[in-house]
Amino acid sequence: MTIDSAVFRFAGVVVLASLALAHWVHPAWLWLTAFAGLNMFQASFTGFCPAAMVFKRLGLRPGAAFR
Known part of the structure; x- marks a missing residue:
């Protein structure tokens, strides 16, 4: 598994869990969905993703997006 696929899977789990x-x-959990969406949006421009940094430290190999 690459860092990219781990980040996408993690983001998907966060979004689905917060919707559930x-x-x-409580509807206030939608703020977590908004945070995940904003983080993905800014990462698409900057390449900075805290989750990618964690997965890199866990030893996952780099993909094309997060090095």
């Missing part, structure tokens, strides 16, 4: 929490627990 917003539906069954």
Whole structure:
């Protein structure tokens, strides 16, 4: 698994989990969805992604997007 695929999977889990929490627990969990979306948006321009840095330290090999 590359850092890229790990970041995309992690972002997907965060979005789906926050939507489920917003539906069954409290609508304020949608702020987590907004945060994940904003983070993905800024990473597409800057290449800076905190999750990618964590996955790199865990030893995943680089992909095309996050080195």
